[in-house]
Amino acid sequence: MLTLLGLPPQVRKTLFALWMTALLFWSSLASLLPTLPLYIRDVGGTPHQIGIVMGAFAVGLLVSRAWLGRVADQRGRKMVLVIGLAVAAAAPLIYHLSQSLWLLAWVRAFHGISIAAFTTGYLALVTDVAPSEHRGEVIGYTSLAHPIGVAIGPSIGSWIHEWAGYLPLFMISSGLALIGLICIWPIREPESSRRSGLGSTLNKGLFWRLLLGDRLRTPALVMLLVGLTFGIMATFIPLFIADMDFSLNAGTFYTAAAIASFLGRILTGAASDRWGRGIFISMSLGFYGLSMVQLAQVTSDQQLLLAAVIQGLGSGILIPxxxxMMADRSLPQERGRVLSLSLGGFDLGIAIAGPVFGALVIPLGLPFLFLLAGGFSFLGLVLFMSFSSKTFGESLLFALGRSRDRYALES
Structure with a gap:
């Protein structure tokens, strides 16, 4: 926190405006998490159809990631942030006008664009503004808006729904995003984030060359494996808790995970500027794997909460x-594309986890799926420790915090 207080006033003002905008954005999205499935049910959706509509969110997210990364590099991060907030403001109102399940699925896919746009623009702009020597600390602090928003949003949504119904709920969700637009409007982004030279070159068929290049290939694959882990957990944990007849509910699980995520982000941001990103990425992958192994064998509320805390630590550390690390490895004028592609692996994993592995629930059981999810995370850890740098030896040292990142441009 002392680092933030020591930054120039304009930088502090920009980071605070970004943080407030992120808090409003995530609160807007999270306010619909416990209530939108109920709305889909009330317009005639079966449980299977509810899953299809809710899962359509990932479709919009996936198909827009690369394009929005290019826009962020060529037209500026602020424009992409505005797109994300505008979609987040419009989608809840369109939900209320939609009575067809297929139309709801299209609106849900449209809503998914908001996360692709906001996360790409937000992370790119924060890293543009942050001093490179304190980048991890600044990203860690500014990312705290996510767990806070995800923690308070569902409570707001549930209370509004129970008190006043669906229309006020959708209006509040939309209003939060609109206030975020007001917060973001005065922000001035650094000139370096809008250079068009390299961005235009990347637009000319270098998508796969960038994705499969040494800097990005392993992080994107690791994020895909973590996305599969998270997708399995997020899809099936409510069903698992219901089947096991715990006294705790899924909301308590997510709250415990959010608190642990908050702590993980605070404790590791500044430390990564000193010891490198590698050891904390390795730690987070280990936490993810351990949490899934723990879930596969829980028999009590206490064990369930322990799994939530371990998973929250993993998620809170990994994304920042x-x-x-990807900001370290990229130039400002390509950063939007690099961040969007690395996060795209996570999106893809989440999108395919439910449909692909849902067929295994009945023959193999949920504990087996959680063990499989843990295996994905441990495989990601092995890949990171083996291929995150230029040689196996350098990769292992980097992953253990004993060597610098050989792909970091400052190196």
Whole structure:
């Protein structure tokens, strides 16, 4: 926190405006998490159809990631942030006008664009503004808006829904995003984030060359494996808790995970600027794997909460550290594309986890799926420790915090 107080006033003002905008954005999205499935049910959706509509969110997210990364590099981060907030403001109102399940699925896919746009623009702009020597710390602090928003949003949504119904709920969700637009409007982004030279070159068929290049290939694959882990957990944990007849509910699980995520982000941001990103990424992958192994064998509320805390630590550390590492490895004028592609692996994993592995629930059981999810995370850890740098030896040392990142441009 002392680092933030020591930054120039304009930088502090920009970071605070970004943080407030992120808090409003995530609160807007999270306010619909416990209530939108109920709305889909009330317009005639079966449980299977509810899953299809809710899962359509990932479709919009996936198909827009690369394009929005290019826009962020060529037209500026602020424009992409505005797109994300505008979609987040419009989608809840369109939900209320939609009575067809297929139309709801299209609106849900449209809503997914908001996360692709906001996360790409937000992470790119934060890393543009942050001093490179304190990048991990600044990303860690500014990312705290996510767990806070995800923690308070569902409570707001549930209370509004129970008190006043669906229309006020959708209006509040939309209003939060609109206030975020007001917060973001005065922000001035650094000139370096809008250079068009390299961005235009990247637009000319270098998508796969960038994705499969040495800097990005392993992080994107690791994020895909973590996305599969998270997708399995997020899709099936409510069903698992219901089947096991725990006294705790899924909301308590997510709250415990959010608190642990908050702590993980605070404790590791500044430390990564000193010891490197590698050891914390390795730690987070280990936490993810351990949490899934723990879930596969829980028999009590206490064990369930322990799994939530371990998973929250993993998620709270991984995304900020991976974003910081990819910012280290990219030029400002390509950063939007690099961040969007690395996060795209996570999106893809989440999108395919439910449909692909849902067929295994009945023959193999949920504990087996959680063990499989843990295996994905441990495989990601092995890949990171083996291929995150230029040689196996350098990769292992980097992953253990004993060597610098050989792909970091400052190196």
């Amino acid at each position: 550290m991976m974003a910081a």
